[in-house]
């Protein structure tokens with residue numbers, strides 16, 4: 001059966017508006033479309049393809065596990081899930097793991113755990129969840145309501161209650177909102193979808209102190225910032241602030257859907273048998289791939305490489321900006337970078353992305369004013385240089401069309 005981009009409009013609900021080309025194959029940081037055109041990939045499946053496309057070790061992990069056991073459900077446990085949980089606990093603050101299939105589900109589990117923990121320990125009044133404007137936590141109704149973007153959460157009727165929003169990096173405002181009624185703070189230790197916004201290190205420390213003061217849990221959503229993305233295995237490690245609950249997904253599976261919630265034994269205890277669950281969570285195929293991806297990423301050489309590749313990106317992006325004067329700021333960390341557009345280009349991030357695609361460079365936006373790059377952590381330097389040469393031609397096309 002021959003299918004094309006126009007088939008999309010006939011068979012799919014219209015909640016997405018995908019690019020005109022249809023990718024059919026990927027290798028490393030290169031992708032080919034139906035016509036055989038080649039692209040360099042700085043989008044990385046939205047910060048997912050942490051080792052590029054079809055990394056031989058991940059292909060081998062899928063092949064090995066696919067000949068052993070695909071799925072069981074949580075009526076049974078399985079070896080890949082147990083090994084992956086052990087490795088996550090060994091590599092981070094956590095002592096207990098819950099597996100899900102996506103970032104939203106990991107966050108849903110984190111929020112439900114926080115509410116149950118507060119109910120068990122302090123009673124029903126301790127239900128307030130505070131999150132941040134421009135934050136993003138997924139699209140289930142609970143997580144999208146906790147996310148700080150009305151455009152995503154409005155229009156679906158009555159929302160889950162006791163959820164409030166504060167400005168990111170505004171400790172004074174947060175302090176004024178918190179009380180012993182506060183159950184949890186949920187935050188991204190680097191806001192992704194909201195525009196690649198880094199937290200002030202003092203702000204993060206202050207959030208931790210406020211949580212301790214009010215017996216509230218600190219939940220770090222590291223769905224986008226985790227698994228080596230910032231040059232640390234998890235971004236919290238670079239901030240020297242430890243959360244009570246951490247969620248991870250996207251890069252964790254290197255392209256295979258998986259999510260996880262990490263926490264301490266004491267807090268995790270509150271998800272007693274039957275309180276929460278998932279049919280696919282901890283699926284052996286997903287866990288086998290994630291185990292291999294984690295083994296590869298959690299290596300000082302790979303993490304140091306992220307820091308070096310960031311410097312290479314920044315050098316070329318600054319040169320582009322010297323020539324075209326389009327970016328107000330180049331921000332973010334590691335392989336999660338954003339080019340914030342100058343006011344005269346506000347609202348046009350998508351135009352830059354489309355122009356880049358026309359030059360055979362895949363990238364992302366983060367809101368209407370920021371162009372986002374979230375490539376593989378092991379993208380070859382030649383691909384960075386060639387990709388940014390293509391990006392520069394895209395920038396020139398937008399600037400010259402003005």
Ligand SMILES: *Cc1c(COP(=O)(O)O)cnc(C)c1O
Pocket residue numbers: 101102103104105107136137138139188192193221222223224225249250
């Ligand atoms: C992408 C993302 C999510 C949602 O993950 P899904 O796998 O799409 O459900 C949640 N939080 C953050 C910070 C994200 O970037």
